[in-house]
């Protein structure tokens with residue numbers, strides 16, 4: 001289906017441009033605004049109200065005022081609001097997909113995939129809302145009783161990145177709503193439009209005023225700073241880069257906030273000689289090229305057993321070279337632009353340094369000339385083990401390939417990173433799968449699978465990739481706190 005300029009304009013006109021505070025869309029207190037751009041053309045898509053510190057505090061006031069009654073709402077009611085929001089997103093799937101393509105750049109087919117993935121968090125947590133069990137037991141001494149109930153943490157600050165505009169919001173808002181928390185959502189200023197439309201959808205699904213407040217802003221710390229200093233806030237959940245996450249952890253210490261941190265990654269992709277190489281290349285394409293490589297789970301280092309490295313690299317480079325760069329709205333496009341000029345230049349600097357250090361570009365290796373921030377899908381071979389590109393998060397369509405000779409060496413190279421989010425393992429040997437997975441210092445392992453994100457699974461990292469989990473039954477636990485009631489021996493009265 002061809003996307004016409006009229007269709008784009010009509011969709012953009014339907015997105016609220018204000019701040020959502022206490023159920024109402026309003027302008028920023030100082031009248032300030034910021035522009036959102038299309039990374040494929042550099043053109044302005046929309047102009048949004050830019051929240052100030054005063055607006056941030058008004059949003060927290062609303063969240064705090066709504067907290068007590070929202071916590072008492074029947075879990076079934078909270079679940080049904082989420083379920084209605086899930087249904088509404090299915091009805092408007094094409095709008096959400098196109099909006100993400102416009103503001104973030106990913107091809108429409110991928111954006112549709114994110115609508116499915118992102119909305120599943122609403123369906124999953126609509127089901128989890130009614131399954132947040134407590135427990136009742138007798139103490140080991142056999143007299144007193146232990147009653148444990150789960151309670152909502154309280155008002156939360158949710159900060160999301162630009163790369164998955166819908167899923168990063170639903171992965172936080174879904175469990176917070178299910179658990180009975182109120183919240184202030186601060187989307188990334190590069191891609192806030194999807195969150196604006198999502199928030200409008202949550203309100204249409206019946207979310208009471210004040211439960212979800214949205215403060216898009218050009219000043220991230222101008223929002224997080226004052227809110228995190230206010231003792232009424234009880235939790236911060238952040239997805240973004242490790243340096244910003246570390247700063248927020250320090251800020252969170254002042255009021256001893258609960259924190260969930262989904263930070264950067266440097267995923268190894270291990271290919272053993274016994275693997276099905278065609279399947280491994282298929283998995284490599286998915287693990288590398290989802291979101292043009294702009295994913296925390298993106299395979300960042302390809303570690304291939306020496307005896308199959310040349311074969312794997314040739315097939316992989318062929319598949320990468322066949323991809324078609326283009327604006328995400330074009331049917332033929334399989335690779336969109338990177339998010340901005342800085343991101344493209346950072347990717348190119350890593351590639352250039354690797355080539356200077358001895359790597360060889362088997363395919364790609366340069367930005368595309370012309371409009372937009374496009375970078376050619378690139379495969380690098382013979383990358384030295386100490387190259388910067390193997391240590392940094394590339395966040396672009398570039399795949400450095402290195403080799404190993406033994407299982408021990410593969411594990412040692414894979415773990416040689418301060419990050420520990422996703423990892424991938426291709427082998428036909430199930431014993432090896434268990435043995436290697438157990439030794440990988442990563443929160444997630446894809447076994448013969450290049451995409452592992454799922455609403456029902458606990459997503460998250462170890463080491464400097466973060467704290468806490470999103471999705472699964474772990475996801476809602478991040479928004480609840482256990483309260484223990486000690487009950488005196490009922491026979492002693």
Ligand code: NAD
Nearest residue numbers: 160161162187188220221224240241244262263264265296
């Ligand atoms: P970023 O850290 O620059 O920004 C993330 C969010 O934090 C944005 O909303 C931004 O406005 C806000 N922010 C920036 N500086 C801030 C400050 N000083 N105080 C408060 N808020 C601030 O990250 P990004 O560029 O938007 O996203 C890319 C990064 O996110 C990558 O490192 C990627 O790995 C990571 N990421 C992690 C996951 C995960 O689940 N682990 C998922 C997606 C992205």
